[in-house]
Amino acid sequence: xxxxxxxxxxxxxxxxxxxxxSCEQNLNHDAMYWYRQDPGQGLRLIYYSQxxxxxxxxxxxxxxxxxxxxxxxxxxxxxxxxxxxTAFYLCASQLRGSGNTIYFGEGSxxxxx
Amino acid sequence: AQSxxxxxxxVSVSEGxxxxxxxxxxxxxxxSLFWYVQHPNKGLQLLLKYTSAATLVKGINGFExxxxxxETSFHLTKPSAHMSDAAEYFCxxxxxxxxxxxxxxxxxxxxxxx
Numbered sequence: 001x002x003x004x005x006x007x008x009x010x011x012x013x014x015x016x017x018x019x020x021x022s023c024e025q026n027l028n029h030d031a032m033y034w035y036r037q038d039p040g041q042g043l044r045l046i047y048y049s050q051x052x053x054x055x056x057x058x059x060x061x062x063x064x065x066x067x068x069x070x071x072x073x074x075x076x077x078x079x080x081x082x083x084x085x086t087a088f089y090l091c092a093s094q095l096r097g098s099g100n101t102i103y104f105g106e107g108s109x110x111x112x113x
Numbered sequence: 114a115q116s117x118x119x120x121x122x123x124v125s126v127s128e129g130x131x132x133x134x135x136x137x138x139x140x141x142x143x144x145s146l147f148w149y150v151q152h153p154n155k156g157l158q159l160l161l162k163y164t165s166a167a168t169l170v171k172g173i174n175g176f177e178x179x180x181x182x183x184e185t186s187f188h189l190t191k192p193s194a195h196m197s198d199a200a201e202y203f204c205x206x207x208x209x210x211x212x213x214x215x216x217x218x219x220x221x222x223x224x225x226x227x
Contacts, residue, residue, distance in 0.1 A: 004156075035217075040122070040219070041219065042203065042218060043203070092215075094215075099145040099164035102147065104149075105156050106155060109154070
């Protein structure tokens with residue numbers, strides 16, 4: 001089946017550690033996105049990529065990094081510089097074009113312990 | 114630039130009564146508009162979308178929405194609520210402006226009582 005796979009579903013991080021969240025899609029989509037979701041704040045854009053080897057900062061990129069070496073993959077690293085990383089993270093993808101449906105993964109919960 | 118305002122953070126209905134979730138948008142370009150539903154600890158699932166075709170859009174699970182350009186609105190409705198409709202709903206605007214193309218509303222939590 002085609003779709004977006006995020007892993008892990010749940011992740012615990014010690015303070016000072018970097019962690020990487022995986023996002024893989026087999027939909028042949030050009031654009032991929034990472035969002036952070038906090039209760040009552042909706043979704044906030046962290047990074048997005050419209051094409052391989054290119055990505056752009058979103059509204060809350062500080063403390064995060066990404067790569068886009070393959071069309072199918074868009075991993076997100078939460079670095080130790082992110083002071084409040086506990087949140088639900090959602091990856092999404094879309095064929096380029098404003099009318100095309102955006103597909104979401106099932107999300108990853110990151111908790112700092 | 115574009116923006117989305119979901120006018121209610123919470124909506125409570127009784128099972129079997131109509132549902133109305135309100136969304137207003139602003140956009141410098143002709144937008145595409147989406148409604149998504151999110152159940153707890155899950156990703157977002159597409160309910161319906163408007164992309165400049167018919168202004169009344171029918172989606173899954175009996176939901177529909179009407180695009181009203183003059184009112185810059187895209188309200189989501191359902192004639193009769195079901196318990197399984199209890200979830201959070203997001204209105205999204207998308208424009209092909211070359212920058213970040215997706216703008217999300219802050220969400221409306223729908224509560225359904227028996």
